Amino acid sequence: xxxxxxxxxxxxxxLGDLCDxxxxxxxxxxxxxxxxxxxFQSGTGLQVPTGVPKSSIKTFFFPQPEVLFHFKASVSDPDxxxxxxxxxxxxxxxxxxxxxxxxxxxxxxxMPYEPDPYFQARRKNTLIVGLLCKESCSTCFCKWTGGSxxxxxxxxxxxxxxxxxxxxxxxxxxxxALISSTIFRKPKEQEISLVQELYARKNxxxxxxxxxxxxxxxxxxxxxxxxxxxxxxxxxTCTFLCPTCYCFDIQDETLRGxxxxxxxxxxxMFPLFTQHASGHNPRGDKIKRVRNRFMxxxxxxxxxxxxxxxxxxxxxxxxxxVNIDIRQVLSNMLGV
Amino acid sequence: MxxxxxxxxxxxxxxxxxxxxxxxxALFLGYTQGTVPGAMQPFVARDVEDAKRLSWSSFCVVxxxxxxxxxxxxxxxxxxxxxxxxxxxxxxxxxxATGCWSRNMVVQIQENQIDRERVVIVGVPSRGMVDRxxxxxxxxxxEITSIQEDDNSLLIRGNGFEKVIxxxxxxxxxxxxxxxxxxxxxxRLVGSLSGDRNIPDRFRQVxxxxxxxxxxxxxxxxxxxxxxxxxxxxxxxxxxxYCPTCFVDDSRPQWVGKSKEQVDxxxxxxxxxxxCAGRCTDCGSCESVCxxxxxxxxxxxxxxxxxxxxxDFEPGLDPDIPLPLTTYSTSDPEDFILTQxxxxxxx
Ligand code: SF4
Ligand code: SF4
Ligand code: SF4
Ligand code: SF4
Ligand code: SF4
Numbered sequence: 001x002x003x004x005x006x007x008x009x010x011x012x013x014x015l016g017d018l019c020d021x022x023x024x025x026x027x028x029x030x031x032x033x034x035x036x037x038x039x040f041q042s043g044t045g046l047q048v049p050t051g052v053p054k055s056s057i058k059t060f061f062f063p064q065p066e067v068l069f070h071f072k073a074s075v076s077d078p079d080x081x082x083x084x085x086x087x088x089x090x091x092x093x094x095x096x097x098x099x100x101x102x103x104x105x106x107x108x109x110x111m112p113y114e115p116d117p118y119f120q121a122r123r124k125n126t127l128i129v130g131l132l133c134k135e136s137c138s139t140c141f142c143k144w145t146g147g148s149x150x151x152x153x154x155x156x157x158x159x160x161x162x163x164x165x166x167x168x169x170x171x172x173x174x175x176x177a178l179i180s181s182t183i184f185r186k187p188k189e190q191e192i193s194l195v196q197e198l199y200a201r202k203n204x205x206x207x208x209x210x211x212x213x214x215x216x217x218x219x220x221x222x223x224x225x226x227x228x229x230x231x232x233x234x235x236x237t238c239t240f241l242c243p244t245c246y247c248f249d250i251q252d253e254t255l256r257g258x259x260x261x262x263x264x265x266x267x268x269m270f271p272l273f274t275q276h277a278s279g280h281n282p283r284g285d286k287i288k289r290v291r292n293r294f295m296x297x298x299x300x301x302x303x304x305x306x307x308x309x310x311x312x313x314x315x316x317x318x319x320x321x322v323n324i325d326i327r328q329v330l331s332n333m334l335g336v
Numbered sequence: 337m338x339x340x341x342x343x344x345x346x347x348x349x350x351x352x353x354x355x356x357x358x359x360x361x362a363l364f365l366g367y368t369q370g371t372v373p374g375a376m377q378p379f380v381a382r383d384v385e386d387a388k389r390l391s392w393s394s395f396c397v398v399x400x401x402x403x404x405x406x407x408x409x410x411x412x413x414x415x416x417x418x419x420x421x422x423x424x425x426x427x428x429x430x431x432x433a434t435g436c437w438s439r440n441m442v443v444q445i446q447e448n449q450i451d452r453e454r455v456v457i458v459g460v461p462s463r464g465m466v467d468r469x470x471x472x473x474x475x476x477x478x479e480i481t482s483i484q485e486d487d488n489s490l491l492i493r494g495n496g497f498e499k500v501i502x503x504x505x506x507x508x509x510x511x512x513x514x515x516x517x518x519x520x521x522x523x524r525l526v527g528s529l530s531g532d533r534n535i536p537d538r539f540r541q542v543x544x545x546x547x548x549x550x551x552x553x554x555x556x557x558x559x560x561x562x563x564x565x566x567x568x569x570x571x572x573x574x575x576x577x578y579c580p581t582c583f584v585d586d587s588r589p590q591w592v593g594k595s596k597e598q599v600d601x602x603x604x605x606x607x608x609x610x611x612c613a614g615r616c617t618d619c620g621s622c623e624s625v626c627x628x629x630x631x632x633x634x635x636x637x638x639x640x641x642x643x644x645x646x647x648d649f650e651p652g653l654d655p656d657i658p659l660p661l662t663t664y665s666t667s668d669p670e671d672f673i674l675t676q677x678x679x680x681x682x683x
Contacts, residue, residue: 029477030563032469032563032628032629032630033469033472033473033477033629034472034477034629036563050479051479054627054628055565064565064566064595064596065594065595065596065597135495137479138372138373138479138481139372227380230378230379230380230403230407231377231378231379231380233398233402233569233572233573233625234572235567235568235569235571235572235573235625236565236566236567236568236569237567237569237625237627240565240566240567241565241567241627249594251587251590251593251594253590253593262594262595264594264595264596265566265595267567270568270585271585272581272585286406317371317372318372319627321398321569321573321624321625322377322378322398323370323371323372323375323376323377324377325370325371325372327371328371
């Protein structure tokens with residue numbers, strides 16, 4: 001599929017047009033002083049931060065909460081205990097300005113969620129317009145985790161920012177369909193060569209194969225876990241902001257004879273995560289929970305699916321209240 | 337010339353080394369330098385080598401009292417939940433404490449969470465800690481790549497910019513309005529006590545909200561918590577939150593819904609704040625750690641103000657004065673207790 005180009009001044013118009021067919025979301029500055037995902041509004045000016053916004057795009061695929069079904073729990077109701085599917089989301093969503101790490105996270109999460117109808121339905125219904133990275137933040141490390149600042153995995157369209165224009169490369173059929181309008185023009189020679197140059201930048205070493213080669217028990221029993229876990233407060237910040245954390249819990253919420261079953265985010269950092277009905281907790285100590293987060297991302301997941309379950313977005317590094325830096329833990333693990 | 341913080345760090349290292357070397361303590365809880373600008377990491381030193389990594393700066397925003405009960409327990413021989421602790425002296429922990437952290441330790445002693453005999457408190461009169469949100473704002477939300485601290489200013493560098501800012505301008509709200517920056521209990525002291533401060537309008541932030549109409553206040557509250565992701569960092573970092581199972585985690589009964597619905601989030605915040613009434617020392621850790629920038633400290637601040645006005649009580653100043661909500665006196669005010677409204681009395 002051939003790349004096209006669009007003048008920067010026209011991007012807002014294009015997104016405005018897309019709003020007819022999609023719920024369009026893009027990063028925008030919140031009152032709290034950080035960028036986060038919000039519905040795109042024409043006329044407010046596009047805001048494109050360097051690096052990733054506060055939250056990941058997982059909410060669009062794995063919402064907090066996902067209603068699995070509704071039910072009625074009053075015996076007198078003729079519909080009692082009959083399960084009703086939630087109304088499906090009619091309008092398609094389009095996410096504009098998704099960085100390569102976040103786009104790739106959707107591909108990674110799709111591996112364990114392959115048989116999950118809710119996740120897959122949302123994936124089908126959501127288009128990703130990616131924005132490749134010319135600059136990285138000091139917390140970014142996608143190159144260690146098998147990604148790249150110019151990676152296009154998971155995207156439908158990939159945009160690269162140039163001086164006054166964007167080069168627009170369709171990655172999927174449905175991405176191609178987004179750029180049929182006359183707003184787009186043929187790219188100039190010089191635009192193409194600029195982008196080629198960026199694509200050709202060298203990537204770092206992917207940690208996945210090294211980690212797959214490590215002995216599981218040696219990693220599990222490594223001496224550094226104690227020190228890492230001692231600072232951790234076992235909150236959900238790292239896992240809730242993380243694009244590739246996908247653990248959930250399920251509860252029924254019932255009120256006056258009507259109810260719904262919801263799936264909502266859970267975190268292996270929480271003591272209740274593995275609590276058994278008997279009261280026994282195989283991960284009762286903090287060290288076991290802290291270790292699980294890293295072992296899951298860097299050992300169990302790659303052993304099962306291939307890549308590491310981390311895209312190097314650096315959100316957990318940026319926002320961990322006690323500065324547990326996953327890059328340090330990763331290099332500790334690589335050193336075992 | 338070393339800065340104030342460098343001197344404090346040096347003294348902490350010295351004391352920790354001596355305590356660890358003499359085996360007076362088994363562990364020493366302090367801070368070490370973090371990996372990103374303006375981040376400090378709570379850190380447990382176990383030996384003299386570790387003690388060299390202890391550090392200090394204006395970015396120590398997590399209240400170390402939070403870790404004490406767990407650390408002390410980790411030094412006790414394993415036992416069943418209801419088994420009493422073993423006879424004889426148990427290993428001690430050394431810990432750094434600013435004013436508010438030490439006040440939280442007083443509350444922990446009063447609530448039987450820590451044993452005063454088992455902690456060696458190294459007091460550090462606080463000069464206030466930096467609010468990273470104010471800092472970000474002062475550089476127009478650009479990415480900061482390095483921060484160099486001087487006694488009264490911070491030199492901030494980023495990609496293509498450099499800026500010197502006044503330290504006090506970016507100090508956290510709770511520190512700017514703190515009247516007891518000195519540790520109230522300590523065994524060693526770093527530096528010298530600075531005395532209580534007089535801040536006439538220290539509840540200004542709360543008064544501004546109190547002045548709003550009921551509807552405006554409700555809107556303010558809803559707006560403030562709207563971006564909460566229920567990560568519970570605010571709860572987990574708080575030294576007052578030590579229940580084995582928090583009410584939000586309970587599922588039988590389910591006191592509060594578990595997802596990001598507004599009504600559930602509101603209930604979480606209201607109940608969390610009330611559970612801190614008469615105990616919160618305004619250490620500001622909860623607010624500092626929130627990834628979403630929610631100012632939930634204002635909720636507990638309001639209760640602190642009420643507690644001061646109704647009971648003339650501030651938590652953590654004296655282990656011998658019982659906490660107002662665990663004791664009863666006939667002179668307690670009771671006009672705020674909700675009673676049945678008789679017809680004709682409604683406003
Ligand atoms: S673990 Fe951290 S760096 Fe990796 S994807 Fe999750 S938030 Fe990003
Ligand atoms: S790190 Fe923990 S919360 Fe995240 S996906 Fe793995 S097990 Fe789940
Ligand atoms: S690593 Fe950091 S963000 Fe994650 S649970 Fe621990 S303290 Fe919270
Ligand atoms: S509620 Fe917040 S300010 Fe109060 S003691 Fe807990 S962490 Fe500190
Ligand atoms: S730390 Fe912030 S986002 Fe997390 S639960 Fe508390 S208020 Fe909500």
